[in-house]
Amino acid sequence: MKVILAKKAGFCMGVRRAVETTLKTVQHSDGRIATYGPLIHNPQVLQLLDERGVDVLSEIPAQHNGTVIIRAHGVPPQDKERLESAGARVQDATCPRVMKVQAIIKKHKKEGRATVIIGDKNHAEVIGLMGYAAPAVHVVSSLADADELQLVGPYIIVSQTTQDEQSFQEYSARIMARFPQGKVFDTICDSTHKRQHEVRVLCQQVEAIVVVGGKSSANTQRLGEIATGMGRPVFMCENEADLDLAALGQFDVVGVTAGASTPTWMINRVIRQIEAVPGRQEGPFSRLIRRLVWFLLMTNIYVSGGGGLLAMAIAAICGGVPPLAAFTIAFGYLLAMHNINRFVGLNFQGASGRPARPKAGKRGYALEMHPGKINDPVQERFCRHFCRPILVLSGMTLVFSGALVWQLGSLPFVIFIAMSFFGSLYGSHIFPHSLQSLFKVKGLKEIPGSKTFLVALAWSLVVVILPCWPVLSERGGVLLVLGLLMLGVIYVRNALFDVFDVQGDKMVGKETLPVCIGERRTLQLLTRILLLLAGLTVAGIATPLPMAGLLFLPGIFLLWIFVSMYRKERIFPGLASTFMLETTLYILALSLGQGRLFF
Numbered sequence: 001m002k003v004i005l006a007k008k009a010g011f012c013m014g015v016r017r018a019v020e021t022t023l024k025t026v027q028h029s030d031g032r033i034a035t036y037g038p039l040i041h042n043p044q045v046l047q048l049l050d051e052r053g054v055d056v057l058s059e060i061p062a063q064h065n066g067t068v069i070i071r072a073h074g075v076p077p078q079d080k081e082r083l084e085s086a087g088a089r090v091q092d093a094t095c096p097r098v099m100k101v102q103a104i105i106k107k108h109k110k111e112g113r114a115t116v117i118i119g120d121k122n123h124a125e126v127i128g129l130m131g132y133a134a135p136a137v138h139v140v141s142s143l144a145d146a147d148e149l150q151l152v153g154p155y156i157i158v159s160q161t162t163q164d165e166q167s168f169q170e171y172s173a174r175i176m177a178r179f180p181q182g183k184v185f186d187t188i189c190d191s192t193h194k195r196q197h198e199v200r201v202l203c204q205q206v207e208a209i210v211v212v213g214g215k216s217s218a219n220t221q222r223l224g225e226i227a228t229g230m231g232r233p234v235f236m237c238e239n240e241a242d243l244d245l246a247a248l249g250q251f252d253v254v255g256v257t258a259g260a261s262t263p264t265w266m267i268n269r270v271i272r273q274i275e276a277v278p279g280r281q282e283g284p285f286s287r288l289i290r291r292l293v294w295f296l297l298m299t300n301i302y303v304s305g306g307g308g309l310l311a312m313a314i315a316a317i318c319g320g321v322p323p324l325a326a327f328t329i330a331f332g333y334l335l336a337m338h339n340i341n342r343f344v345g346l347n348f349q350g351a352s353g354r355p356a357r358p359k360a361g362k363r364g365y366a367l368e369m370h371p372g373k374i375n376d377p378v379q380e381r382f383c384r385h386f387c388r389p390i391l392v393l394s395g396m397t398l399v400f401s402g403a404l405v406w407q408l409g410s411l412p413f414v415i416f417i418a419m420s421f422f423g424s425l426y427g428s429h430i431f432p433h434s435l436q437s438l439f440k441v442k443g444l445k446e447i448p449g450s451k452t453f454l455v456a457l458a459w460s461l462v463v464v465i466l467p468c469w470p471v472l473s474e475r476g477g478v479l480l481v482l483g484l485l486m487l488g489v490i491y492v493r494n495a496l497f498d499v500f501d502v503q504g505d506k507m508v509g510k511e512t513l514p515v516c517i518g519e520r521r522t523l524q525l526l527t528r529i530l531l532l533l534a535g536l537t538v539a540g541i542a543t544p545l546p547m548a549g550l551l552f553l554p555g556i557f558l559l560w561i562f563v564s565m566y567r568k569e570r571i572f573p574g575l576a577s578t579f580m581l582e583t584t585l586y587i588l589a590l591s592l593g594q595g596r597l598f599f
Contacts, residue, residue, distance in 0.1 A: 076131020
């Protein structure tokens, strides 16, 4: 099924700021952490924060030792003062857009003006704004409220930042017609404006709309109301389990949008679930192809096959081991390492049927949550059902690959064993206590950004160096160039997948490159790396094997296009984008395979 994702779906700036503020506080604080009221209106995010030790205060205690985070919706100023008086360290995560409305209200209150708030009476943001405007404050939630409103003297009209723009214009115009001495401030957030406009445009491109978000999220519900008003069938869901898959199967093109408090990883879960649904006009052959692609991606056979073909092509160019041996060495190692890292340590019921026991952190919450459990429900179910046979297959291929490396000599075999050892134990606590206390990490996994680089290094060794070991002394220059190019290409590939899952990785405390430096900076860095790799291809001309590096140009160019399209929000994470990204390896292998025509 074809899925079109709205560009503005997911976290708005204010919600992202509140969540990241809370996660940074969790990371750097050893004391008690709580939010005053739910941080945002999304139950999945709140559950994960709870698992990371963040409590929710429903009322202000007489005394509180620890940090209290003000939720994104803001609170009345009196509540903030009471929290500080109780001894709490108050950290304000109020959305800057809400702060702007608060400032407008405070300014005009000093001038003696009353405040009219157009919004939902019981919404947390409106309650907070009322605290700034009291006692001369009125809330308008409907046309009836506007008609019943009684005002004396000057006043201002402001809006809840997530209010429907058409309703705001209609209500404020009616109030101003009755009481012309007022001032109107359109305080609806720009993100809300764009999100609502976008869903109207999206309705013209699709047959049905799926709106992802918390049931208590006002802006999420409004998106559904807008789509309904546009005459499209609307499916509201908090997560992929809420989807009516049978009903969705009646359509070929479905649009997906989400409220401002919906995390990207939840949107990705819903998209992957919808993509797995056969479209109305999808034939048996198309369905078979789609399932085959899905199987190859889930088992890591597709990506490992790409690595094997790359090893074959490079070995053929450089005169290394026979092509089949080169393919087997790379394919066996990559299949084993990718699957071991994906399947081992999963924090859900595995083949044994027994739930894994989470390890307690410094505040007693689970630290070993698996990112796949958050980012991809289809992968999660596959892992749950096929963990044991996939691991057995991976172990067999690793042994067979090692046997071929053994024939190359003792040194390459030692390198292979070391790579396998550290690759298999990447997620384990392998450092001794002395190093743990010195560097504040227990294993390779906890070194920020380590996986992106170490996986790329392993690819470079197993795809370039080991298959060409017999000619390493003769053609060390060209192999160094090819190894560096391979390292860069796989580094970009790995980092892109990390970008796809950045929000889910943040929630589970995974230290990937985008988590450490941010999504935007990561994409900028990847663009620069690709430009550097394109420059390095010139080095291939100066080696004993002319043009060797230039054969990498098609793969580098395709990755640059992929990064550029993602930066411009023209593609989004899902089965199709994953398949396209992995197919880059096959195109690169085909390009390198042409090297035999020149050398």
